[in-house]
Amino acid sequence: MDKKSILVxxxxxxxxxxxxxxxxxxxxKRGHKVTVVTGIPNYPEGKFYEGYGYLHKRHEIWNGIEIYRIPLIPRGKNSIGLMANYVSFMVAGMLAGKLKNVKADLVFSFEVSPMTQVLTGISFAKRLHVPHFLYVQDLWPENVITVTGIKNPAIIKPIDKMVDHIxxxxxxxxxxxxxFVEAICNRKKKVAKEKVHYWPQYAEEFYKPVDKAAAKEEAAKYGVSNDDSFKVIFTGNIGLAQGLQILPKTAELLKGENIKFVIVGDGRYKDELISEIKRRNVSDMFIMVPRQPAEKIPQLLCACDVAFLSFADDDLWKMTIPAKLQSYMVCGMPIIASAQGETQRVIDEAECGICTKIGDEQAxxxxxxxxxxxxxxxIRENAKQYFKTHFEKKLLMDKMEKFLLDES
Incomplete structure (x- = not known):
């Protein structure tokens, strides 16, 4: 089998x-050569990681992957810093695409916001005269409108034109x-259906069921008490998009039911969430665990009874399959979701949980x-089996590899 030199x-x-x-x-591991062009690490804290900077660790080898880090402005803690972060990577990346001496058989752009970063991938692909692949995880301009509330045509139209160009x-x-496939194909400027493919996210191999007794012992170190309460766990980013404001309201309705909510993660909405928990006098029903390395999440999941996910009420999130859904399923977690659309479709097909209307705390x-x-x-077994059939890593990476090898 031919091997490729992939520029990510x-x-x-x-x-x-x-x-x-x-x-x-x-x-x-599959024998391909991988080079990555990326920024100086600063997510999510908003400042450069220790040991990294404009003059430090701009080029390194990690697990056989050659990494080139182009300069950017760290994202900081406000919208101005975030915008500067996005623009600086885009400009530096496009220049790098024209100047940096990197060789590859194809370019693979991994797109979470901002989509502006994909312009860097296109710049490299054009200079190298190789195919350009794109993995879309955040749909633009829909994501910009939903997250920022900006609808001004003077801002959205140029973004829309950029997306057409990409x-x-x-x-x-x-x-x-x-x-997402349907939305991309049905844009005003049509995108050929034959080049748009559904390729869901998988969960890394460390996501798997673990011994419940051992998990409870480990989780106790993070304040997750090993008692007989029914524990509902949420893991991941705590932002407005996640719709977690429903939980303090729900907890208020469940007082006296021996139920606890375990919230693992960090994000811009966390302080407000804690304030709302206190305001509703349900602090005794919540266990707040700081952001953890992904490898620790299976133990925390398996120390609890069910996993929770939710969204804010917006059409974009109804089109989204959140990555945590796959992580929950492979760990054999029954799922309760305040969600509709794609998330509800998967949970209903898998018969691995219950979906309720977004924002309905009584439901x-x-x-x-x-x-x-x-x-x-x-329900646990249903979750694991559906994951194995639809989201298993080898299955998906085999499918992707066929596309990689078909390109000259």
Whole structure:
């Protein structure tokens, strides 16, 4: 089998924790040469990681992957810093694409926001005269409108034109949900259906069920008490998009039911969430665990009874399959979700949990009580089996490799 030299462009990469890290390691294991062009790590803290900077560790080898770090402005803690971060990577990346002496058989752009970073991938692909692949995880301009609230045509129209340019200059486009595929193909400026493919996210191999007794012992170190309470766990980013404001309201309805909510992670909404928990006098029902390395998450999951995910009420999130869904499923977690659209479709098809209407705290409280009364052994098995059939890493990476090898 032929092997490829793959140039991966991603604004975020190790030691930042994104799934692209695992994808690149898998390609190396399969014998491909992988080079990554990325930024100086600063996500999510907003400042450069210790040991990294404009003059430090701009070039390194990690697990057989050659990494080039182009300069950018760290994202900081406000919207101005974030915008400067996005623009600086885009400008420095496009210049690097014209100047940096990197060789590759194809360019693979890993796109989470900002989509502006993909212009760097296109710049490299054009100079090298090689195919450009794109993995879309954040849909633009929809994501910009939803997250920022900006709808001014003077801002959105140029972004829309940029997205048209990106899709036009990409040979193969992969998207994380069927709804994303449909949205990309049905843009005002049509994108050829034959080059847009559904390729969902997988969970890394360290996500797996672990011994429950050992998990509870480990979780106790993080304040997750080993008692007989029914524990509902959420892991990941705590932002407005996650719709977690429903939880304090739900907890208020469940007082006296011996239920606890375990929240693992960090994010811009965390302080406000804690304030709302205190305001509603339900602090005794919440266990707040700081952001943890991804490798620790399976133990925390398996120390609890069910996993929770939710979204804010917006059409974009209804089109999204969140990465945590796959992580929950492979660990055999029954799932309760305040979500609709793609997330509800997967949970219903898998028969691995209960979905309630977004923002309906009474329905969520009822669902938690319902799940608490069930024998959840079958639900756990359903989750694992659906993951194995639809989201297993080898299955998906084999499928991607066929596309890589078909390109000259």
């Amino acid at each position: 462009v991603s604004q975020y990469f190790y030691p930042e924790t994104f799934r692209v890290n695992d994808m690149c390691q898998e390609w190396v 899709y036009e200059n990409t040979d193969e486009i992969f998207a994380t949900s069927p709804s 969520l409280a009822d669902a938690i009580c319902n799940m608490k009364s069930k024998n959840i052994a079958n």
